Amino acid sequence: MKHQSITVHAPATVSNLCCGFDILGMALEEPFDKIRIEHSEHPGILIRHTDAYNLPLDPQLNIAGVALDAMNKALGIGSGFRVEIHKGIKPGSGIGSSAASAAGIVVAANELLGKPFSKTELLKYAMEGEVLASGSRHADNLAPCIFGGLVLVRDTASLDIVALKTAPVFISIVHPQIEIKTSYARQLLPKEIPLFVAVTQWANVAGLVAGFSNGDYGLISRSLHDEVAEPVRSKLIPGFSEVKSASMAGGALGGGISGSGPSIFMLSETRQIAEAVSKRMNAVFNGLGIENFAYVSPINTEGVKIVESA
Amino acid sequence: MKHQSITVHAPATVSNLCCGFDILGMALEEPFDKIRIEHSEHPGILIRHTDAYNLPLDPQLNIAGVALDAMNKALGIGSGFRVEIHKGIKPGSGIGSSAASAAGIVVAANELLGKPFSKTELLKYAMEGEVLASGSRHADNLAPCIFGGLVLVRDTASLDIVALKTAPVFISIVHPQIEIKTSYARQLLPKEIPLFVAVTQWANVAGLVAGFSNGDYGLISRSLHDEVAEPVRSKLIPGFSEVKSASMAGGALGGGISGSGPSIFMLSETRQIAEAVSKRMNAVFNGLGIENFAYVSPINTEGVKIVESA
Numbered sequence: 227m228k229h230q231s232i233t234v235h236a237p238a239t240v241s242n243l244c245c246g247f248d249i250l251g252m253a254l255e256e257p258f259d260k261i262r263i264e265h266s267e268h269p270g271i272l273i274r275h276t277d278a279y280n281l282p283l284d285p286q287l288n289i290a291g292v293a294l295d296a297m298n299k300a301l302g303i304g305s306g307f308r309v310e311i312h313k314g315i316k317p318g319s320g321i322g323s324s325a326a327s328a329a330g331i332v333v334a335a336n337e338l339l340g341k342p343f344s345k346t347e348l349l350k351y352a353m354e355g356e357v358l359a360s361g362s363r364h365a366d367n368l369a370p371c372i373f374g375g376l377v378l379v380r381d382t383a384s385l386d387i388v389a390l391k392t393a394p395v396f397i398s399i400v401h402p403q404i405e406i407k408t409s410y411a412r413q414l415l416p417k418e419i420p421l422f423v424a425v426t427q428w429a430n431v432a433g434l435v436a437g438f439s440n441g442d443y444g445l446i447s448r449s450l451h452d453e454v455a456e457p458v459r460s461k462l463i464p465g466f467s468e469v470k471s472a473s474m475a476g477g478a479l480g481g482g483i484s485g486s487g488p489s490i491f492m493l494s495e496t497r498q499i500a501e502a503v504s505k506r507m508n509a510v511f512n513g514l515g516i517e518n519f520a521y522v523s524p525i526n527t528e529g530v531k532i533v534e535s536a
Numbered sequence: 537m538k539h540q541s542i543t544v545h546a547p548a549t550v551s552n553l554c555c556g557f558d559i560l561g562m563a564l565e566e567p568f569d570k571i572r573i574e575h576s577e578h579p580g581i582l583i584r585h586t587d588a589y590n591l592p593l594d595p596q597l598n599i600a601g602v603a604l605d606a607m608n609k610a611l612g613i614g615s616g617f618r619v620e621i622h623k624g625i626k627p628g629s630g631i632g633s634s635a636a637s638a639a640g641i642v643v644a645a646n647e648l649l650g651k652p653f654s655k656t657e658l659l660k661y662a663m664e665g666e667v668l669a670s671g672s673r674h675a676d677n678l679a680p681c682i683f684g685g686l687v688l689v690r691d692t693a694s695l696d697i698v699a700l701k702t703a704p705v706f707i708s709i710v711h712p713q714i715e716i717k718t719s720y721a722r723q724l725l726p727k728e729i730p731l732f733v734a735v736t737q738w739a740n741v742a743g744l745v746a747g748f749s750n751g752d753y754g755l756i757s758r759s760l761h762d763e764v765a766e767p768v769r770s771k772l773i774p775g776f777s778e779v780k781s782a783s784m785a786g787g788a789l790g791g792g793i794s795g796s797g798p799s800i801f802m803l804s805e806t807r808q809i810a811e812a813v814s815k816r817m818n819a820v821f822n823g824l825g826i827e828n829f830a831y832v833s834p835i836n837t838e839g840v841k842i843v844e845s846a
Contacts, residue, residue: 245738246738246742247735247738248735248739249735249738249739249742250742378739378742378743378746379739380739380740380742380743380755380758380759381736381739381758386743386758388742388743388746388755390742390746391746391749391750415731416731417730417731418728418729418730418731419728419729419731419734420727420728421725421726421727421728421729421764424729424734424737424738424764425557425558425559426691427734427738428555428556428557428559428734428737428738428741429558429559429688429689429690429691430690431738431741431742432556432559432560432688432690432698432700432741432742432744432745433688433690433696433698435742435745435746435749436688436698436700436701436745436749439701439745439746439749440701440749445690445698448690448691448696449690454731454734
């Protein structure tokens with residue numbers, strides 16, 4: 227069925243999840259971007275932002291524009307679109323803001339056009355937007371944003387995406403208002419790592435996947451470690467270790483840097499614990515005089531949601 | 537209940553399983569060692585071997601002796617034992633021969649004594665035997681030998697052992713009669729690996745764990761790669777790549793070096809395919825004039841088995 231207009235909510239996502247550096251990501255219920263698309267009688271893409279982030283409106287410089295253009299070219303019929311974006315996910319927060327723009331627009335456009343594409347095909351087009359944002363091909367925010375839940379990107383080149391089983395967890399996010407460039411956070415990473423460190427990391431990845439699959443919260447907790455990115459990237463986030471220890475003392479299963487930061491995520495077994503953890507995270511940054519926003523969310527199991535169609 | 541004598545079968549195990557280097561292992565139904573233990577009126581450990589491998593009989597130099605001694609010291613009552621070992625798993629084959637000796641004897645002795653120890657405690661004592669054998673602390677053969685099934689060693693220091701869910705697979709093993717010292721195979725490994733290689737490896741580990749958990753044979757197959765040990769260690773095994781390509785052409789899901797070699801393992805979805813794969817593996821080494829032994833086995837889900845008690 228074809229539509230006149232489609233509105234979607236494109237969720238924030240936490241990539242890496244400690245040990246799952248570059249391969250795991252999880253979708254949240256909130257925050258989310260709201261994206262509306264409708265047909266235009268004129269070919270081309272007209273973008274309007276109703277948020278205050280001053281993002282470029284030129285479709286070749288706008289993440290959603292680039293992703294939609296890639297999809298539109300694949301269709302090859304030169305359709306025109308009007309797009310309205312309200313970003314609820316602040317750019318540069320480390321919770322998949324660019325991925326939400328790219329994934330949201332392609333899911334919305336696909337719905338508008340009567341679903342010509344599979345989710346994996348949509349991921350391919352959304353990736354063009356992500357490349358504009360970060361300069362590299364990564365699907366660990368895009369894939370959970372499109373598929374929902376906890377997602378493994380087994381292989382980026384072939385887009386081998388695996389929906390992993392999940393146990394119910396609640397995610398506390400705190401976003402301190404400091405800026406970390408993804409490209410700089412990536413430069414900090416070592417080019418090589420000791421084999422024994424790599425073995426520790428993949429043992430924890432195996433534990434995390436098994437823990438989620440079996441609902442073994444103890445195992446999830448013991449596996450939520452990052453030996454690779456956290457030791458270098460956490461230095462860019464003042465208060466990181468205090469946030470972590472306060473969260474653990476508050477009952478969190480574990481957590482770390484969301485994506486390349488500066489947001490920090492913590493997983494908890496219940497909403498009640500996650501709310502308490504959120505308050506503790508918030509309090510650490512307040513104590514440091516750093517403005518911050520905190521969220522608590524369950525796992526979003528469906529990814530980008532169609533909230534209105536006409 | 538205490539016994540006069542106990543006889544066990546201690547199974548062969550495949551460690552590493554490609555991407556799960558140093559952290560995964562799987563127990564087989566065959567081959568296995570047969571180990572009999574009985575009380576002796578004299579303190580100390582008397583070992584007799586009924587196989588032809590000329591293994592040391594001094595309990596301080598015999599793997600089973602060292603493991604049993606560690607357990608006996610923990611009990612602190614200076615018991616005496618007579619042990620008879622028939623190794624069905626050839627030492628140095630890469631399918632957990634030393635682990636079977638160490639695991640088999642402690643499970644047997646524990647049963648003889650009325651089960652004073654948990655499996656994790658037994659693993660700790662068996663580890664002493666494994667240290668004698670390989671010079672390093674590894675549980676990726678011992679843990680599946682004791683626990684059965686597919687096992688994750690999430691952390692060796694704390695012996696955090698996770699029984700993973702498995703889909704039914706059949707394992708084809710070929711053991712070419714060439715010698716590879718575990719210590720030499722270990723020396724060959726790089727001390728550091730590129731981060732992107734590590735990421736590929738842990739993506740495959742996550743895929744393998746999820747594939748086994750969900751019975752997704754396609755995912756198991758796509759995940760059975762080893763970017764770390766196989767590239768260097770496979771050079772020690774003449775015919776390795778021919779065995780692998782012949783096996784894949786015969787319908788195997790995938791496979792690689794078992795432990796540090798020289799045995800090669802392949803996983804298949806049915807016994808029929810595994811038998812055909814086994815013949816192909818066998819034929820490659822026959823063609824190279826290398827004597828070899830081949831086995832086909834399902835997963836052993838219970839580990840060391842008590843087969844006789846008196």
